[in-house]
Amino acid sequence: xxxxxxxxxxxxxxxxxxxxxxxxxxxxxxxxxxxxxxxxxxxxxxxxxxxxxxxxxxxxxxxxxxxxxxxxxxxxxxxxxxxxxxxxxxxxxxxxxxxxxxxxxxxxxxxxxxxxxxxxxxxxxxxxxxxxxxxxxxxxxxxxxxxxxxxxxxxxxxxxxxxxxxxxxxxxxxxxxxxxxxxxxxxxxxxxxxxxxxxxxxxxxxxxxxxxxxxxxxxxxxxxxxxxxxxxxxxxxxxxxxxxxxxxxxxxxxxxxxxxxxxxxxxxxxxxxxxxxxxxxxxxxxxxxxxxxxxxxxxxxxxxxxxxxxxxxxxxxxxxxxxxxxxxxxxxxxxxxxxxxxxxxxxxxxxxxxxxxxxxxxx
Amino acid sequence: xxxxxxxxxxxxxxxxxxxxxxxxxxxxxxxxxxxxxxxxxxxxxxxxxxxxxxxxxxxxxxxxxxxxxxxxxxxxxxxxxxxxxxxxxxxxxxxxxxxxxxxxxxxxxxxxxxxxxxxxxxxxxxxxxxxxxxxxxxxxxxxxxxxxxxxxxxxxxxxxxxxxxxxxxxxxxxxxxxxxxx
Numbered sequence: 001x002x003x004x005x006x007x008x009x010x011x012x013x014x015x016x017x018x019x020x021x022x023x024x025x026x027x028x029x030x031x032x033x034x035x036x037x038x039x040x041x042x043x044x045x046x047x048x049x050x051x052x053x054x055x056x057x058x059x060x061x062x063x064x065x066x067x068x069x070x071x072x073x074x075x076x077x078x079x080x081x082x083x084x085x086x087x088x089x090x091x092x093x094x095x096x097x098x099x100x101x102x103x104x105x106x107x108x109x110x111x112x113x114x115x116x117x118x119x120x121x122x123x124x125x126x127x128x129x130x131x132x133x134x135x136x137x138x139x140x141x142x143x144x145x146x147x148x149x150x151x152x153x154x155x156x157x158x159x160x161x162x163x164x165x166x167x168x169x170x171x172x173x174x175x176x177x178x179x180x181x182x183x184x185x186x187x188x189x190x191x192x193x194x195x196x197x198x199x200x201x202x203x204x205x206x207x208x209x210x211x212x213x214x215x216x217x218x219x220x221x222x223x224x225x226x227x228x229x230x231x232x233x234x235x236x237x238x239x240x241x242x243x244x245x246x247x248x249x250x251x252x253x254x255x256x257x258x259x260x261x262x263x264x265x266x267x268x269x270x271x272x273x274x275x276x277x278x279x280x281x282x283x284x285x286x287x288x289x290x291x292x293x294x295x296x297x298x299x300x301x302x303x304x305x306x307x308x309x310x311x312x313x314x315x316x317x318x319x320x321x322x323x324x325x326x327x328x329x330x331x332x333x334x335x336x337x338x339x340x341x342x343x344x345x346x347x348x349x350x351x352x353x354x355x356x357x358x359x360x361x362x363x
Numbered sequence: 364x365x366x367x368x369x370x371x372x373x374x375x376x377x378x379x380x381x382x383x384x385x386x387x388x389x390x391x392x393x394x395x396x397x398x399x400x401x402x403x404x405x406x407x408x409x410x411x412x413x414x415x416x417x418x419x420x421x422x423x424x425x426x427x428x429x430x431x432x433x434x435x436x437x438x439x440x441x442x443x444x445x446x447x448x449x450x451x452x453x454x455x456x457x458x459x460x461x462x463x464x465x466x467x468x469x470x471x472x473x474x475x476x477x478x479x480x481x482x483x484x485x486x487x488x489x490x491x492x493x494x495x496x497x498x499x500x501x502x503x504x505x506x507x508x509x510x511x512x513x514x515x516x517x518x519x520x521x522x523x524x525x526x527x528x529x530x531x532x533x534x535x536x537x538x539x540x541x542x543x544x545x
């Protein structure tokens with residue numbers, strides 16, 4: 001006989017409010033339904049009532065973990081509207097900020113995954129390591145969460161001393177190689193808890209249209225940084241880690257390897273930081289003269305592809321429409337296929353393995 | 364106040380257990396709350412522990428601008444916390460709804476629905492500010508346990524603008540110190 005277990009919306013295993021209804025037979029999950037919308041703040045509608053500069057500050061609050069990515073994508077879309085090209089130094093600083101954000105997001109996810117495995121020590125280690133990334137972010141931008149680095153046509157702040165940041169990154173990478181990466185890749189405790197659970201096959205990954213690390217863990221080697229380079233990613237050398245297994249262990253490995261790739265990109269970007277201006281123009285943009293009516297931008301966020309589409313309204317200070325498509329929106333339907341046939345005790349780890357961000361998805 | 368009450372006040376001040384609720388937050392304050400419990404900031408040295416059930420908790424930490432969907436849950440959870448209890452509104456969102464003001468899907472600010480004891484401003488507040496707010500709430504909790512008197516809401520100084528309680532003003536924001544708390 002099957003029974004229903006409602007999980008959430010305010011549940012200790014969930015970081016954010018959402019509801020997962022699990023239909024179980026015995027210990028086995030036979031179906032799952034996901035309810036979201038507890039975080040719905042109506043940001044897309046609010047964006048239509050704010051002017052172009054205010055929208056940047058508003059969109060930074062879409063998500064507190066990938067705040068920089070949202071402004072980066074929005075600014076790129078707005079640059080498409082006004083046909084502005086940021087100067088090379090700004091492009092490089094954007095890459096540095098995006099990769100630092102990826103680092104802290106992946107380490108944060110590793111901590112939460114460790115906590116859900118019941119590995120509390122690892123959770124604390126990951127968060128201590130994350131503070132080192134936050135130190136770098138704070139040294140560059142002055143803030144810990146909402147960096148407000150991006151503006152239309154460039155960046156707001158400079159990296160004054162790239163060598164000092166490079167030293168911090170060396171220390172960070174050494175620490176990663178010493179603790180986090182070996183434990184997640186070789187420790188039998190971590191492997192036994194996540195190998196073979198929450199499998200998303202290659203075919204299912206393609207039919208669900210998943211993005212980001214979840215797709216790469218199912219053998220779909222897609223990455224916007226490689227496929228459609230933005231900012232200065234075209235000049236960086238890096239690999240896209242792909243794992244064929246599609247289980248939670250593969251997602252763990254992909255993210256662990258991406259941490260190392262991020263360090264590689266950061267080192268290149270900081271050592272090659274070109275001199276020059278931080279933004280084009282004098283900071284005043286004439287939003288009455290747009291070159292196109294709708295502009296779209298795609299960026300690889302820590303969780304996958306983020307797409308922004310900004311439409312221009314003639315004679316108005318406000319955009320006609322700001323459309324956001326977040327990675328969790330694409331990955332979310334795959335949860336159902338991951339938990340089918342899984343044990344009930346594994347579901348918190350499986351649903352967390354996609355690194356969900358429902359505040360992005362609900363907006 | 365007899366010895367038993369004194370012991371209860373001491374215990375309440377020294378082991379405030381938290382229940383965290385996300386009332387439509389962007390995750391920024393939630394992550395900073397988690398960061399404040401981890402080794403760098405280590406709120407656990409104050410006896411603070413994040414608890415999974417509101418029935419085990421003393422202090423309710425609420426983040427986010429309070430969406431329509433969250434209002435019912437917040438009221439239910441507030442009733443589930445046993446008294447004496449304290450509520451900490453973390454971030455600018457529960458205090459003023461912040462950048463989301465005028466949104467039709469919000470039903471904020473938080474003190475429209477439940478009484479709030481401590482407001483920790485910032486978008487998001489730094490982990491030190493969150494710990495300071497929770498420590499203040501623990502004091503309020505002990506005060507409630509002893510006298511059972513209503514306590515007026517406290518607005519903590521913005522860390523980075525005020526002294527954060529480091530000087531003689533005691534964190535009331537009356538001083539002119541503009542140093543950023545490390």
